[in-house]
Amino acid sequence: MLLLIVAAASIQLHAESKPLRVVIVGLVHGHVQGFLRDLPKSKDATLVAIVEPDKALAEKYEKQYSLDHSLFHTDLDETIVATHPDAVLVYTTILDHRRVIEVAARHGVSSMVEKPLSTTMEDALAIRAASRKYKVHVLVNYETTWYASNAEALRLAEDNKLGDVRKVVVHDGHEGPAEIGVGPEWLPWLTDPMRNGAGALFDFGCYGADLTTVLMHGQAPISVTAVSQTDKPQIYPHVEDDATIILHYPKLQSVLMPSWNWSFARKDMELYGTGGMAITVGPSNLRTRFHGEKLEQTSEAPALPANVASSLGLLAAVLRGELKDTGDLSALDTNMVVMQILDAARTSAATGRTVMLKPLPQ
Incomplete structure (x- = not known):
């Protein structure tokens, strides 16, 4: 037996x-x-x-x-x-x-x-x-889910190493899809507000919304305020190429800066708390400074475990029952809140008004 x-x-x-x-x-x-x-x-x-x-x-x-x-x-x-x-x-x-x-x-x-x-x-x-x-x-x-730097910054916040996080700033984007040579099968729909949802606001605003939602344990913001503009209308006549989104929580503000106008490609996050700061530098490094320290330190983040280090690794772990797909950066529940944020940001940018969020229907 x-x-x-x-x-x-x-x-x-x-x-x-x-x-x-x-x-x-x-x-x-x-x-x-x-x-x-x-x-x-x-x-x-x-x-x-x-x-x-x-x-x-x-x-x-x-x-x-x-x-x-x-x-x-x-x-x-x-x-x-x-x-x-x-x-x-x-x-x-x-x-x-x-x-x-x-x-x-x-x-x-x-x-x-x-x-x-x-x-x-x-x-x-x-x-x-x-x-x-x-x-x-x-x-x-x-x-950015597979960035060890993001995982370490979120861990520092979770372990209260930063104190109460009060301010989040996330920069995402590049010089622009046309400028970096996005392929002919991709560029037409990426710059179409119907097929892509918006321009840079959706394309890169989603990263910061995703990270902030996980930082906030799935809590939706109280309100969303956004401003968008098109600085290169000759290239992007139908969508915005630059946006700023402010997410208001009871004791925290998250400022997202998605853009097709950066002078270089970037995806980085800054967390500022009552006990310190953590700033991601590329996929693997962080700059940190804690209360009482006079200088900031640069360090390399620990490597991610294999089952959360890549999209296929995570997918395999979830389908095999090794991981639960709730509350993390890829999870559907997290991304329902991300969509609330993006939808509200699009409305706010179009109307010039702050949008108050309502609970999602269950």
Whole structure:
């Protein structure tokens, strides 16, 4: 009997450690290039199909990454039935997230989408409803989730090393999507307010909203005030390329500065508390100064554990039941609050008024 139990446990462990079967849905989001580049090195996932209706775009990626032609499909429903994936990785427009998640959910398949979760609160609520109805996971992938510097800064706050955090400042963005050479399949929808939700405000405002929501343990702000403008209308005639968003909490203000007007790419966060400060420097380093110290110190953040160090590692850990997907940077509950913030910021920028947030319907 003991041998049978050990053998059964061994078989279960082996099954759980097998790479996830994943389907890529969409090739119009440029972040898919990083996944295709890193996939051959991944122990967490194996690609079983790619769904892309644009045959010319599919052919481009097939040649660029030397992919097997049999991987490519055009219909998501048929592909899921044929390949039985564990999850879909969504690289469509943000507008299409809801459609893809709902289709996958009906088949009992979980989804990981690129940030932000959706373009509207209506779609976010529909996504949450599908996740609950079909008991599937929906995760949101942010580059900054895999920054050890962010994890360490949040840990310092959680451990009360900074005292009561009173001010958060988050800078995110780059010189602009056109300026950095975003591909022709990506730029048109990224600069379309319907398909992307907004311009820089959604594209980069979501990072700071995500980090602040986790810092605040899922609490939504009392109010959101935003100002946006277009400094380069000849390049971005339909969306803002610069924004400032102020999130007001009972004892904290978080100032988000998403922009397509930085002179260089940046993603950094500053936490200021009654006991000290922590400022992230790139993915791995921090500047800190604590109460009573005359000089700040620079240090390297501890490396993240393997199961939370990459999008595929986290996805695998969640689907295997090793981690619960609640309250963290990728979690659906966190990103429902992120969508409240983005939706309110868009309204505030358009109306010139502060938007008071109401509790989400449950």
